[in-house]
Amino acid sequence: MGVFDRLGKTLGVSKELDIEEYMNSAEMENVDIMNEPADFYIKPVALKDESDVTLIEDELGKKNIILLNISEMSKRPNTLTKIVDTLKDYISKTNGDIAKIDEEKILITPAKVKIIKTKKPTK
Secondary structure, rough: OOOHHHHHHHHHOOOOOOOHOOOOOHHHEEEEEEOOOOOEEEEEEOOOOOOOOOHHHHHHHHOOEEEEEOOOOOHHHHHHHHHHHHHHHHHHHOOEEEEEEOOOOEEEEEEOOOOOOOOOOOO
């Protein structure tokens, strides 16, 4: 056994690579090895507080689409209204779009991506 082998054992490093451990590591969390990287992504975001607005604006700046879960924030309707108004202002300035999908989800798009909004026909 060489010096480097003993040093590796002491430090917990071995020559053998455990592929399962490697694939489950934190640095591999956002890597898709089966496909090429995409130009843009649809990113789910759970709205928990006002600081999430910055994250949403950053993602929209990267031209990603946001699927916003507002279920937790719906317990605080005044704060939710304030945040949605802030997002609407940002969206109008950047030429994006925003639409409520259901009671818990809002779809937000970056610049030059529009949402077709149709109303249910009335009988």
